Amino acid sequence: MRKHWTKLVAVLVVLLLVAIVTARNFVISTSAAKTSATQTQSGQSVDPAGECAQCHEMRPEVLTWQVTSHDKFACTVCHVNKKAANYVGKHQSQDYSKPIKLVDSIPNSVCLSCHTSAENRTASPSGDLKIPHQKHIDAGVACVKCHYGVVHAKIAERNLTSIVPDPSNYETWTPEIAKKVAAKEYILPSMWTCIDCHKVAGVSTKCGTCHTTIPTLPSHDQPTWKTEHGKYARNDLQECINCHGTPGIPTFIAQSTGDKATDFARAQQFCYNCHTTRPEFHQKNMVPIHPVLVAQRGPQNCLACHDIKQPGPDEKVPKVYCNQCHWFNSISDIQQQLKQKPPK
Secondary structure (H helix, E strand, O other): OHHHHHHHHHHHHHHHHHHHHHHHHHHHHHOOOOOOOEEOOOOOEEOOOHHHHHOHHHHHHHHHHHOOOOOOOOHHHHOOOOOHHHHHHHHHHOOOOOOOOOOOOOOHHHHHOOOOOOOOOOOOOOOOEOOOHHHHHHOOOOHHHHOOOOOOOOOOOOOHHHHOOOOOOHHHOOHHHHHHHOOHHHHOOOHHHHHHHHHHHOOOOOHHHHEOOOOOOOOOOOOOHHHHHHHHHHHOHHHHHHHHOOOOOOOOOOOOOOOHHHHHHOOOHHHHHHHOOOOOOOOOOOOOOHHHHHHHHOHHHHOOOOOOOOOOOOOOOOOOOHHHOOOOOOHHHHHHHHHHOOOO
């Protein structure tokens, strides 16, 4: 009987040692190069990651925090009144939703406690941007309304904590993955952060509102803009790319259509979300009238949305294509037919 208990105790001791070493290695790995103490505003010396690094489900947040500009500040400097002890129950029961998000916002007072003097970083818009931060603060706009990606690169909003690289195993997150997902375009506010908010607040969205050097662009509010913007794109595509290019993805599709404007539109979600939706000027039965429209608008305009041949399953185009009825090989075949048999 004594031998049995001795073996049992020995097994328990081994398991305990394994658990301690595993926990220690995890904390070390998630706090690599961050073991030196930092100070809170009150002067208290703390471990930057603190209790947050002890929970495996917080590994993506800890790692992305480590590769951004706020890595020297303890989690609780920004996330005030947050204690790991309050989440032990959810951790043990695994009763939490993914991606993990904080319900309450970080108050402006936390940000302004640092970003108000020359010793720390004051607001410094880049390029030709003019951003009156004080005016936004006076209007009650939260700093994190615009800068919510500054520490964690919007990984929760991008749902990366559920899909990259393995939602069932947070250990697969590495510093290398954190550096990759914490790209500049996800840390800084995008132009659409400003425009979307300006629309809701009734503030001008003209280029000159935020830029000092960008020339005036064609009004996007004109009634004909939806049907004619392709002409402007082919005249100066770079202007479209500057504003509508999606951060982190290729500017153009890999297999070119021969038209750069179309290649760009098919690669950008902002464009193809609309292009794959039936437009208002498409009547219920387009078959008898589409030859006239093709002649009037030009086949290149139609091919901005439609393919000549059957599109692949991953192509961001409508399911309707020319060769459902025709036998075209290229746009020149369409142009040739229009010349030989002009539609009436």
